[in-house]
Every structure is written in structure tokens, then in C-alpha cells.
Amino acid sequence: MFREPSQWSLPWMDRVLPRIVDLCSTQPSRLVFTRFIPARRPGAGQGTWKRYYERWADMTLERLGPGKVDLVPELRAFTPPAPVVDKPVYSPWLGSNLRTLLAQRRCDTVIVTGGETDMCVLSTVLGAADYGLRTIVVQDAVCSASDESHDAMIGLFSNRYGQHIETATTEQLVHCWIGG
Numbered sequence: 001m002f003r004e005p006s007q008w009s010l011p012w013m014d015r016v017l018p019r020i021v022d023l024c025s026t027q028p029s030r031l032v033f034t035r036f037i038p039a040r041r042p043g044a045g046q047g048t049w050k051r052y053y054e055r056w057a058d059m060t061l062e063r064l065g066p067g068k069v070d071l072v073p074e075l076r077a078f079t080p081p082a083p084v085v086d087k088p089v090y091s092p093w094l095g096s097n098l099r100t101l102l103a104q105r106r107c108d109t110v111i112v113t114g115g116e117t118d119m120c121v122l123s124t125v126l127g128a129a130d131y132g133l134r135t136i137v138v139q140d141a142v143c144s145a146s147d148e149s150h151d152a153m154i155g156l157f158s159n160r161y162g163q164h165i166e167t168a169t170t171e172q173l174v175h176c177w178i179g180g
Helices: 013-026 048-055 098-104 120-130 147-160 170-178
Strands: 033-036 084-087 109-115 134-143 165-168
Touching (some): 013 109, 013 134, 013 170, 033 120, 084 098, 109 120, 120 147, 134 147, 134 170, 147 165
Parallel strands (some): 033 084, 109 134
């Protein structure tokens, strides 16, 4: 739903996807994917989510079809063994087993890629910081529908949240991992 033409298409998705695949290929045993699952039908959800899905009625499962929420094929190739954590809201920390899954893996660091920088990525990053996890945003492997918001978020992560959130490039991370 984010790659193919839709109301939620991310124009930069094809530009950042190869970088995400590079990172996944470097550390495949450490992957966990999160996947946003929209409401089943228009107007479903609690509180403001009900209004949200009235506004975005065409982005509900009923109208999209369940196949539109799958990971893109390039990332689906890593599952299994990589688990996929489904989430009904921006945050993967609410209503999912992500925190338990990471604790079982003795994970103290999360490296965040994907979309959208100013929505799901933001919620993921702030939740990880709240849990005290070392949090790294891969600035050239995240994207948004809004370049202005994306740029503002990267600046916010780097500057305002500098004690909790780090930013790095794909090249910097791969270099660290392979010891190049």
C-alpha cells in the first residue's frame, strides 16, 4: 500500500528500499519487521482512529484487499526466519509483542528503517527511546510522503533527541558490521 500507487504511496520508497535490503542482508539473523495493518472497514477503530478511517476509507483492508499490506517482496524474502510484528496503530509498542520479542533476544539496540519518517518511524523511535533502547535511525533508509516533514524529523532526531536517538547512514552501519 506504500509502494504501489495509492493514497499512501511513498515516492521515495524505491530509492530507500535497496538500502534497507543492504542492511537486512548484512545482519539477517537480527531482523524484526513491523507492519502497519489498517482497519478492516471505513469508520472502524477507537476514538480518532474511527475518524481517520472515515477519511482514508480506500486504505482499509475491505477496499485494499489483504495482499496490499504484505511486506514488499524484497523484504518478504527475509521472512522467515525474521518475524513480522503486526501493528494497528503507528507505534509497534502498543498492542503487539515487540517488546517481549526483543527482550527474549536480549536486544538493547534498535535500528530503524522504513516509512513514514514523520509517522510510524517517529512513533517507533520515541517508544524505543522511552524503553531505554539504543535507537539508531538510518537517515538514508527512511522515507515519507512529505520531504519537508522527513527533513525536519531527521533534524529533530539528530539534534533535539541527540541523547536518546542516533542517526547514521547505511554505509556507516554496514562498514561497522563488516569491519571494513
